[in-house]
Amino acid sequence: MTVVGASLAGLYAARELRAQGFDGRLVLVGDERHRPYDRPPLSKDFLAGRADEAQLALTDAEESTELDAEWHLGVRARGLDARGRTVLLDDGRTISTDGVVIATGACARRLAGDDLAGVHTLRTLDDARALRAELTRGPRRIVVIGGGFIGAETASSCAALGHDVTVVEAAALPLVPQLGPRMAAVCAALHRRGGVALVTGTGVAGLRGSGGGGTSPPAVTGVRLSDGRVLDADVVIVGIGATPNTGWLAGSLALHDGVLCDDGCATALPQVVAVGDVARVGGTRAEHWTSATEQPRIAVRNLLAGRTVATGRSLPYFWSDQYGARIQFAGRRHESDTVRIVEGGIEGGIEEAGPAEGGLLALYERDGRTTAVLSVDRPRPFTRVRRELARSDMPVAPTARL
Structure with a gap:
């Protein structure tokens, strides 16, 4: 074999x-x-x-x-x-x-112009080695392109190392396909809490570079956004899937x-x-x-x-560690699902409301059944709901909706 x-x-x-x-x-x-x-x-x-x-x-x-x-x-x-x-x-x-x-x-998906020095993807051990070496050269201006899990986790690590970090996300919010708009907005607040600038709703038009010569490529100096703005950058990390x-x-x-x-x-x-x-x-x-x-x-x-004698469809599950918080999600969310916070809560202004201290547990529901569960720093109740989801759908008690 x-x-x-x-x-x-x-x-x-x-x-x-x-x-x-x-x-x-x-x-x-x-x-x-x-x-x-x-x-x-x-x-x-x-x-x-x-x-x-x-x-x-x-x-x-x-x-x-x-x-x-x-x-x-x-x-x-x-x-x-x-x-x-x-x-x-x-x-x-x-x-x-x-x-x-x-x-x-x-x-990793590539971006036009990513052959400039200082432009990285993060998929393999060799990728991580190269980026880690770059981050040890003193404070850097870092632009992360893509606010998905890899982008968010990388931004979190860079911020923890003391770098100036900006995340650029083409969608209105990071993680909307996975979490839906309401919970995506709550989790997006983690970037701001971590001291990371979040630029949403605009794509990347190209990268800027300068210098180089001989066998050395030009070095990245900035990211040009589709709305005309330019973000200065010493390091660019491409996390676009x-x-x-x-x-x-x-x-x-x-x-x-x-x-x-x-x-x-x-x-x-x-x-x-x-x-x-x-x-x-x-x-x-x-x-x-x-x-x-x-x-x-x-x-x-x-x-x-020699033939299909067994099939399986496990419950989708993923987790992500960002800015000291653990995000966990399990289930199959649909656009029509409603969301109910059953433990913890959110705090902050309407535009920047994030998980309250101690996190939250939210259920996604449809037609009286629970379809998915999201946890921010609530691992024990999350594990319980995840197991119940894996066994069967769960009945929902009447309550106010978000």
């Missing part, structure tokens, strides 16, 4: 193959030269200097021995044959295999913003499954840690069976 992608989802798939009884040749292919590591801390503890690379590692020598796998690291897959029985590598090698787990993840790594599969599989799979992670090719950020399972592609760790169990079962 061959697992293409040696990050979180790929590692979990390899573990499942052994746990479910596969004792044959196991090959892992990874385009990074690093053994599997945990990505969530890259924008938080690692960037802030509170964690080192050893603490990011997801495997140790003992587990590597138990997996008994061949590792091909620092090499990309460039093709999969039409029957799914041969993986082609960039270095010219081919791997013959009885089955394939596609776990190639996603890569990710694109699934499917280019190597063109002509082999059905692709549409990911690898198209059924509810059991199985593709149209026999003996080929997909998991993690690259997989569109049952019509949905989820870029969350929980999907990468839960999907491999079902995918491997179906891979070993």
Whole structure:
């Protein structure tokens, strides 16, 4: 069996193959030269200097021995044959295999002009190393483009290190698709509390740079917004989402913003499954840690069976650490849902109201049922509601609405 992608989802798939009884040749292919590591801390503890690379590692020598796998690291897959029985590598090698787990993840979206010195993305360990080195050069003027989870967490870490930080978000508020406008506004206040400027409702028209010469590229000096303003910047961090790594599969599989799979992670090719950020399972592609760790169990079962014998649809869940607060969300929110705060509350003016001291717990509700839950620093009640949501829908007691 061959697992293409040696990050979180790929590692979990390899573990499942052994746990479910596969004792044959196991090959892992990874385009990074690093053994599997945990990505969530890259924008938080690692960037802030509170964690080192050893603490990011997801495997140790003992587990590597138990997996008994061949590792091909620092090499990309460039093709999969039409029957799914041969993986082609960039270095010219081919791997013959009885089955394939596609776990190639996603890569950071790029911005025109991001080849200027001082412009960074944050997706890989090498990205985080480069950005952390930049942040140690003294106080910097930092512009973060994109107010999603990566952007917000990176802005939080930069502010904690004493830098002057501005977040630019094209939407009216960060995190509206995930949280809805009311709760997005509450969480947006965390930026202001953390001393970070938040610019919303305008996109980026381009980057400005100067200097350079010879082999040195020009350095970024500013961000030009679509409304004509220019933000001075020594460092620009681009956090505008990710694109699934499917280019190597063109002509082999059905692709549409990911690898198209059924509810059991199985593709149209026999003996080929997909998991993690690259997989569109049952019509949905989820870029969350929980999907990468839960999907491999079902995918491997179906891979070993040679057909879809098991399906699964776990409750969506994500978390984010920003400005000393932990945001947790679980469930499936719809635009028509109403929101009710059942613990804690909000404080501040209408335009800048944020979570009250001690946080809050909010329920999203529709047709008398709870559909999702949001917590800011209320982990215990959040866990309880999340478990109840996973079991079944919850009845709602009548109360005033927000």
